[in-house]
Amino acid sequence: MxxxxxxxxxxxxxxxxxxxxxxxxxxxxxxxxxxxxxxxxxxxxxxxxxxxxxxxxxxxxxxxxxxxxxxxxxxxxxxxxxxxxxxxxxxxxxxxxxxxxxxxxxxxxxxxxxxxxxxxxxxxxxxxxxxxxxxxxxxxxxxxxxxxxxxxxTAKEDLLDQDNLPPLPYDKLNTFYPITKFLGKTYLGEKTMAYHSSIGCPFTCSFCAVVPIYEARWKAKSAQNVYNDVKYIKDKWGADAIEFHDNNFFVSEKRAVEFARLIKPENMTWWGMARIDTMSKFKDSSLAAIRESGCKIIFFGAESGNNAILEQMDKGGTQTGDQIIEFAERLKKFDIIPEYSFVLGTPAPTQEQVQSQIDFEIDFIKKVKAVNPKTEIVIYTYSPVPTEGSELFKQVIKSGFRFPETLEDWISPTWESFDLRKNPLTPWLTPDMIDKIRNFETVLNGVYPTVTDIRLNMLKRMAIKLVATMRYKASMYQYPYEIKLLQKVWRYRQPEIQGF
Structure with missing residues (x-):
């Protein structure tokens, strides 16, 4: 019982x-x-x-x-x-x-x-x-x-030493569902495994759902124990690629390089998440070792090219707009694809200022693409997170925004879209602003289809790029129905919703 x-x-x-x-x-x-x-x-x-x-x-x-x-x-x-x-x-x-x-x-x-x-x-x-x-x-x-x-x-517990936790019971999970069922075909490999090597993040970005839970704390498994787990799944079930779902895998340069050294002989490809201002301090030799070990793409929270917006978001650290562009250019020589996320539509005193911010970010994203066309761009519309005490959340509440009070309200179609950061339901964003963000995203994804969509062959990529390029160069983003039609017919994959 x-x-x-x-x-x-x-x-x-x-x-x-x-x-x-x-x-x-x-x-x-x-x-x-x-x-x-x-x-x-x-x-x-x-x-x-x-x-x-x-x-x-x-x-x-x-x-x-x-x-x-x-x-x-x-x-x-x-x-x-x-x-x-x-x-x-x-x-x-x-x-x-x-x-x-x-x-x-x-x-x-x-x-x-x-x-x-x-x-x-x-x-x-x-x-x-x-x-x-x-x-x-x-x-x-x-x-x-x-x-x-x-x-x-009740009171929060200190984060535990991750190396002292009991091992995950993969073999028992295999008695309920074959582990091979969880090893999917992705851009990274034929049998991609998901893994958490750390918990939390040492930063306090006021738009991030992790912050209220971990409160700027981070704990990680040692590189050796991460390798041991990955090696076990590779040897027993044939995994050939890794998605690290840590909120911030690359906090420690030493740990990242040590893992790269350990995993290199296994010939596995991998992906993880990082901060630009953290990895920009990594030595060239470290970035080279990480790429040589099989790391093909790294997700970075760029969020904004506007330094004032980065401050509004309480991004912390030393990240700037110039650094975002410089680092995208730097990664070219290491053949690591930077995957940059941007958050558009943060609150401002007037709608004119909100619109101006959106226009700035669109132009900035195009500058990033100009210095490194391989940069993957993931666009989110700002969705409030209840980070109590943050200045950004105070602005959100002052604007009149409120979360649903019942669970039934949370699963209405409008709030489900909110959770995907597609329909923010925020008072300072007009429908025209949201349309502009989404339409720009459509055109951008037409000119630069994500490399992670493994179903989109070269011919389809060339066709959709041909249709979208004229719009992109002329900054004509309204009513991109022809691009949307091709994306719908070819079931274009959006990383921010579907992952790899």
């Missing part, structure tokens, strides 16, 4: 990746409590599999990992259905969404607890307390609703 069911809601159609976050929770209770995993990405109807477990009467605890966006819909529907049918089941959510929106989650009536950040200690401690009918208010990293209806947040 105390088994644990762990659920990874669907995050994308026809895309399977090792469910690292929920597997981390499985590792925390492995050997102490019986557990199973249901992966919504691998199930046509995960509720059938879930019900087959719960109907045995052996499962008392149900753990979800819930990211904003696509996972949220399946998580809400599943939680509500399960709580109605199995009311004694204890529902525990973890992930960025519940940590950032605890009121909507806990007042829903069908979620009992939230793990606020890493659950390596909090989750097993909570299960122990519930099993023994003991108090849980002193368990760190916990959010719950008290008997008087008040939302209680």
């Amino acid at each position: 105390n088994k644990i069911l762990l659920f990874n809601p669907r995050s994308a159609n026809n895309k399977y990746r090792i469910p690292n976050s929920i597997l981390n929770i499985a590792a925390s209770v492995d050997g102490k409590y019986d557990w199973v995993i249901v992966d919504g990405n691998c199930e046509h109807d995960p509720m059938v599999k879930i019900d087959s477990y719960l109907s045995t009467g052996e499962f008392k605890y149900f753990g979800f990992t819930v990211m904003p966006g696509p996972q949220l819909r399946q998580a809400i529907i599943a939680s509500k259905t399960i709580k109605q049918k199995y009311p004694d089941t204890k529902m525990i959510w973890g992930g960025y969404f519940p940590s950032n929106q605890p009121n909507a989650v806990l007042y829903s009536g069908y979620v009992d607890f939230i793990i606020n950040g890493p659950g390596d200690h909090a989750f097993p401690a909570l299960i122990d307390a519930l099993e023994k009918n003991e108090p849980y208010e002193f368990i760190r990293n916990l959010i719950y609703k008290a008997t008087d209806g008040k939302i209680i947040k």
